Amino acid sequence: MAKTIICSVGTSASKKLGIHPKKLEDWVNQQDNLEDAAQKMFQSFASFEPTDENLRDNLSAEIHSLVRIGIDVSDRVLLFASETPDGHCCALAVKHYLEQYWPRTIVEVEPINGLQVNDASRFRNQGVVEFIKKALAAIDAYGNVILNPTGGYKALVPYTVLLGMIKGVKCDYIFEQSTSLLELPPLPLEFNKSQFEAYKDLFEDIERDSAVSKSKWEQRVPYEERPWFEPLVEISGDNVTLSAVGFLFLDIIRKPTALVPFLSQKAIKEIFKDLAPLDDCDPFRFLLRVSQSDQAFQQAVHLNQDSGLYWLKPGRTTDRYLVSKEGWRLLVWRAIREDQIGAQYPAKVVVNPDRDRSNYAPFMRMEYVN
Amino acid sequence: MAKTIICSVGTSASKKLGIHPKKLEDWVNQQDNLEDAAQKMFQSFASFEPTDENLRDNLSAEIHSLVRIGIDVSDRVLLFASETPDGHCCALAVKHYLEQYWPRTIVEVEPINGLQVNDASRFRNQGVVEFIKKALAAIDAYGNVILNPTGGYKALVPYTVLLGMIKGVKCDYIFEQSTSLLELPPLPLEFNKSQFEAYKDLFEDIERDSAVSKSKWEQRVPYEERPWFEPLVEISGDNVTLSAVGFLFLDIIRKPTALVPFLSQKAIKEIFKDLAPLDDCDPFRFLLRVSQSDQAFQQAVHLNQDSGLYWLKPGRTTDRYLVSKEGWRLLVWRAIREDQIGAQYPAKVVVNPDRDRSNYAPFMRMEYVN
Numbered sequence: 032m033a034k035t036i037i038c039s040v041g042t043s044a045s046k047k048l049g050i051h052p053k054k055l056e057d058w059v060n061q062q063d064n065l066e067d068a069a070q071k072m073f074q075s076f077a078s079f080e081p082t083d084e085n086l087r088d089n090l091s092a093e094i095h096s097l098v099r100i101g102i103d104v105s106d107r108v109l110l111f112a113s114e115t116p117d118g119h120c121c122a123l124a125v126k127h128y129l130e131q132y133w134p135r136t137i138v139e140v141e142p143i144n145g146l147q148v149n150d151a152s153r154f155r156n157q158g159v160v161e162f163i164k165k166a167l168a169a170i171d172a173y174g175n176v177i178l179n180p181t182g183g184y185k186a187l188v189p190y191t192v193l194l195g196m197i198k199g200v201k202c203d204y205i206f207e208q209s210t211s212l213l214e215l216p217p218l219p220l221e222f223n224k225s226q227f228e229a230y231k232d233l234f235e236d237i238e239r240d241s242a243v244s245k246s247k248w249e250q251r252v253p254y255e256e257r258p259w260f261e262p263l264v265e266i267s268g269d270n271v272t273l274s275a276v277g278f279l280f281l282d283i284i285r286k287p288t289a290l291v292p293f294l295s296q297k298a299i300k301e302i303f304k305d306l307a308p309l310d311d312c313d314p315f316r317f318l319l320r321v322s323q324s325d326q327a328f329q330q331a332v333h334l335n336q337d338s339g340l341y342w343l344k345p346g347r348t349t350d351r352y353l354v355s356k357e358g359w360r361l362l363v364w365r366a367i368r369e370d371q372i373g374a375q376y377p378a379k380v381v382v383n384p385d386r387d388r389s390n391y392a393p394f395m396r397m398e399y400v401n
Numbered sequence: 402m403a404k405t406i407i408c409s410v411g412t413s414a415s416k417k418l419g420i421h422p423k424k425l426e427d428w429v430n431q432q433d434n435l436e437d438a439a440q441k442m443f444q445s446f447a448s449f450e451p452t453d454e455n456l457r458d459n460l461s462a463e464i465h466s467l468v469r470i471g472i473d474v475s476d477r478v479l480l481f482a483s484e485t486p487d488g489h490c491c492a493l494a495v496k497h498y499l500e501q502y503w504p505r506t507i508v509e510v511e512p513i514n515g516l517q518v519n520d521a522s523r524f525r526n527q528g529v530v531e532f533i534k535k536a537l538a539a540i541d542a543y544g545n546v547i548l549n550p551t552g553g554y555k556a557l558v559p560y561t562v563l564l565g566m567i568k569g570v571k572c573d574y575i576f577e578q579s580t581s582l583l584e585l586p587p588l589p590l591e592f593n594k595s596q597f598e599a600y601k602d603l604f605e606d607i608e609r610d611s612a613v614s615k616s617k618w619e620q621r622v623p624y625e626e627r628p629w630f631e632p633l634v635e636i637s638g639d640n641v642t643l644s645a646v647g648f649l650f651l652d653i654i655r656k657p658t659a660l661v662p663f664l665s666q667k668a669i670k671e672i673f674k675d676l677a678p679l680d681d682c683d684p685f686r687f688l689l690r691v692s693q694s695d696q697a698f699q700q701a702v703h704l705n706q707d708s709g710l711y712w713l714k715p716g717r718t719t720d721r722y723l724v725s726k727e728g729w730r731l732l733v734w735r736a737i738r739e740d741q742i743g744a745q746y747p748a749k750v751v752v753n754p755d756r757d758r759s760n761y762a763p764f765m766r767m768e769y770v771n
Binding site: 222 | 556562563572577581583590596632664669673762766768771
């Protein structure tokens with residue numbers, strides 16, 4: 032399957048020029064133009080074929096790691112560069128090399144505004160935010176993404192890792208000086224979406240207007256909840272803006288990769304009393320499975336009601352579930368036994384989600400202990 | 402407040418020796434002994450006082466970041482070094498420097514077995530595991546910990562960040578070439594403890610015997626749940642062992658930093674019907690607050706029953722909660738109104754948790770939507 036590798040880029044592509052990293056920006060500026068500088072840099076390592084020895088000693092960290100990850104003709108490589116001329120130049124040189132040895136692989140260079148090392152506050156408030164936004168856009172657009180933080184600033188690694196965990200994308204990188212690839216699979220971490228969602232409109236205000244005033248923030252978010260939100264916003268003077276992590280959380284709320292099942296009061300009774308004791312029913316595993324993949328959900332749909340409700344059927348068992356999707360939640364309204372209610376159950380068990388909701392609420396998250 | 406800084410150590414303390422990092426191990430081995438090498442290295446930068454300029458240009462990444470974090474006489478610095486002689490030597494040189502300029506600060510050097518760059522599999526299976534275990538022990542022992550991944554292997558950064566997020570400890574590090582400290586506050590991330598706990602005994606078997614057989618693993622963990630557990634174990638041949646992340650999760654289950662409230666079926670009715678509509682009651686915020694800090698819990702305890710149950714009282718309001726602690730869960734059995742039941746409510750509302758449990762179960766996690 033074609034994959035997209037998001038690769039942060041540092042300055043190791045310059046190593047064969049023999050210029051000290053601190054002098055590299057000057058060198059780039061002394062060339063006729065950026066493309067000329069990139070060509071000169073590329074020529075300094077163009078003849079080193081991607082052998083084990085050259086990967087380790089003569090080629091850049093990005094090329095080394097991309098070869099270990101395994102790039103293929105149908106793949107796409109996104110080289111996320113710093114905004115500095117030297118970072119941009121190194122990314123272009125890496126692109127030329129990849130295009131020479133893997134001519135059909137798509138390689139794109141993206142300089143990221145704010146990604147630089149002279150101003151830490153701009154790094155955090157602009158560079159990391161832009162990096163996360165561009166990476167999110169790529170994950171949405173291409174699917175099957177691998178994050179590769181081998182090259183580039185060490186200070187960016189925490190955010191790359193976090194992005195991978197929250198979006199369920201793996202990170203592959205090379206162990207320094209080693210030739211083996213380390214893989215950090217997406218960890219099963221989550222955040223309290225209910226707590227975040229309670230202020231979603233406020234975050235959308237920030238997103239639209241770039242910032243809200245501190246007084247508006249404090250008026251809205253109670254004092255004792257503010258520590259929870261601290262990593263999600265940047266407060267500077269009277270302005271409250273979203274942090275890179277805040278943008279990441281907002282993205283997840285809007286485009287959930289999996290749903291979280293919530294059970295109505297009726298469904299709790301039905302599931303725990305009527306269904307769970309049956310030998311061939313596992314309502315929890317079934318509801319988890321259909322929540323975690325849209326494909327599994329579609330396969331389980333037995334009837335699609337006009338009201339936005341669906342009847343789900345696990346297979347040859349007798350359990351049937353009346354559910355609806357609400358943002359990142361899967362609401363389970365009813366959980367019935369077809370052998371008790373009969374084949375006409377959709378006509379017999381009727382729910383009007385708007386009118387009857389208060390009879391079913393609160394919907395409790397499906398996590399329990401007996 | 403006295404703090405403990407856990408600081409991974411690289412080789413930048415050697416920069417004033419003018420030896421290429423790849424030749425550093427040879428140099429260390431050529432000295433009379435490790436302490437002699439460390440003294441020589443220390444002397445190469447001992448006279449540079451910790452001024453802004455020296456921190457940036459002449460002193461090591463660890464010293465630079467520690468000074469920016471702010472070390473104080475009552476603090477403790479744990480220098481986690483690689484297992485290599487050069488890494489160990491650099492850590493000792495940094496220790497000598499810190500002891501010269503901050504003579505009352507406690508500085509300890511801990512070489513970590515398996516922390517090296519020649520064998521990626523040993524890095525992951527031993528180095529990272531030892532690093533996480535030692536860091537967890539320090540967090541338990543000292544409280545008020547800061548993680549500082551400025552120095553040391555870039556490949557260790559993802560694990561340091563993860564440790565910080567899961568244990569609620571902040572990471573402070575220095576932006577390369579910059580003089581500003583970046584802070585990564587502990588993010589509000591969690592993992593599905595219920596899912597992990599279902600196999601806690603199996604993980605404890607692995608911990609006790611170092612490994613279990615692959616057949617035992619596959620017999621116990623159903624096929625469709627295995628992807629969830631993939632990052633938590635290492636499977637090599639017929640052996641299943643715990644990964645660094647697996648150890649981290651096991652630690653959290655055993656020593657939760659916060660409890661998660663679960664409501665009995667009776668408590669759900671009482672809270673949503675009787676208490677939530679009252680103007681001056683906020684049962685959800687109250688239960689969250691007592692779950693998140695032991696101090697808040699102790700302050701709210703009104704009566705401690707012999708049965709392991711506690712009556713909690715928020716303040717001057719009428720709501721009272723009968724709760725128990727069960728591992729990382731706070732079980733809420735009852736939620737009553739004192740103005741309805743009367744001042745003698747503890748005598749009137751009696752629960753025998755062992756005998757009556759099935760009347761209260763299932764306890765549902767307190768996360769809901771109306």
